[in-house]
Amino acid sequence: MKILLLGAGGFIGANLTERLVKDGQHEITALDIERAKLDETVKNGEIRFIHFDIRANEKKLERLTADHDAIIDLVAMANPSLYVSNPIDVFKLNFTENLKIAEFCVKHRKRIIQFSTCEVYGVTAARAFGKDSSKHPVPFAEDDTPLIMGPVKSHRWIYACAKQLLERVLHAYGLEEGLNYTIIRPFNFIGPRIDYLPSEQTGNPRVFSHFMNALLYGTPIKLVDGGVNYRAYTYIDDAVDCIVRIIDNRGGVCDRQIFNIGTPENEVTIKELANKMCATFDKYFRQPADPYPEIVSVSGEEFYGKGYEDCDRRIPDVTKARKLVGWRSEHDLDSVLFRTMKYFVEKHRTKQPSPGRDAVARYISREPESADFAICDGQRTDHLGNRLNVRKGRCRG
Ligand SMILES: NC(=O)c1ccc[n+]([C@@H]2O[C@H](COP(=O)([O-])OP(=O)(O)OC[C@H]3O[C@@H](n4cnc5c(N)ncnc54)[C@H](O)[C@@H]3O)[C@@H](O)[C@H]2O)c1
DSSP states (O other): OEEEEETTTSHHHHHHHHHHHHHTOSEEEEEESOOGGGHHHHHTTOSEEEEOOTTTOHHHHHHHHHTOSEEEEOOOOOOHHHHHHOHHHHHIIIIIIHHHHHHHHHHHTOEEEEEOOGGGGBSOHHHHTTOOTTSOOOOBOTTTSOOBOOOTTSTTHHHHHHHHHHHHHHHHHHHHHOOOEEEEEEOOEEOTTSOOOTTTSSSOOOHHHHHHHHHHHOOOEEEEGGGOSEEEOEEHHHHHHHHHHHHHOGGGTTTTEEEEEOOGGGEEEHHHHHHHHHHHIIIIIOOTTOOOOEEEEEOHHHHHOTTOOOOOOOOBOOHHHHHHHOOOOOOOHHHHHHHHHHHHHHHHOTTSOOTTHHHHHHHHHHTTSSHHHHHHHHHHHHHHHHHSSSSSEESOO
16 A cells, blocks of 8 residues: 655654554655654665655645555644644644645545544543542543533643544545545654653653653753643554554444544553653663752643643543454553653663663563563652652652
8 A cells, every 4th residue: 555644754653654664564655844753764765755844835745645545644733832832823734734635635535544632532521510530530432522622712722623623524524525534543652752852952842751851951840730630651652553553444444433542551640650750760770970850840831831721631442442453552651651761861871881771671571571560659659759749849769
């Protein structure tokens, strides 16, 4: 199959491209305005890479769509600080420009796999009715759960609304024109190449990179609104495995379906995530000169800007992915954090020997057994008690 991967140079795109190249089943055209995360794959001549801005040339985009069998659309501004600082740009790219791609797929009768977001679910019903969602865990199911956004003045919701509207238009084109679409709603994927660290370039990357920067360079760990909100993290290789099954679409089971991709078992509060990252860093990666970052609580507006509001909790219901494509994720949270942190530590410490190397080797040799889960869980109690019970503390037991 000839696949056109739009946004292939991003975090999910680069990991997906690498996997598709490894599988060798399809002919890949990768398109993006960035290439750094794909450099190795491009250098090896394993894909055709097109440096192209989807806003720049509609005719070329249409030709490319017509020339491929399946279009995978990952292009988006997908960073909360942009939803707040550049809401119109977010809407134009994530809805208007993406809509053109969908319409080319309708016109040329091509299959489209559209990346949406778990943020389309908005806030939980518990939050909307003034209840505490930590006491009311209700998983989000693709075809049943209502989508509840915050008020218009909280313009961060423009991202979720743009994605939601695009989903609704794809559904309508499916009904009226027979468009063959599949929508994917990712729930917080992390792994190698997720983002740059703030010390590498300006801008505001996602939470994992912030915390990693703090651990490596001593910048404060900022817990937005105390870090009480929940997220469920999925390792990128697990996510890519599900995406590949959706691309393969055996028996057409993914036609006109929406899929959550997530790992409900890996749910933590952001505060717990900070604790776990500190514990993992101490156990496997810490070197004597490494700083102990300060932990501070900041408001969402202070951190992201005016118009920010957070999703309180989002638990993926992944029954559909299990039933239709036989997928479930394999990495528990300790494994996800260990692997992702290892990537960042190695990338930033290429010239330094790591005293934690023996521990790392021990960890790897035990995987994928779950022995480490118990060890890290035991440590988590310490960290919860000692490190984060105060609004301001230090990342040290
Ligand atoms: N990573 C997650 O956990 C997550 C969660 C929810 C939704 N998503 C969605 O999945 C998709 C991919 O996410 P990601 O984490 O890889 O994000 P990313 O920002 O790393 O990737 C997006 C890519 O799109 C490219 N792009 C942006 N504007 C472009 C343009 N005008 N022309 C061509 N390319 C352009 C960027 O250069 C980037 O490489 C996005 O649609 C995002 O909304 C991801």
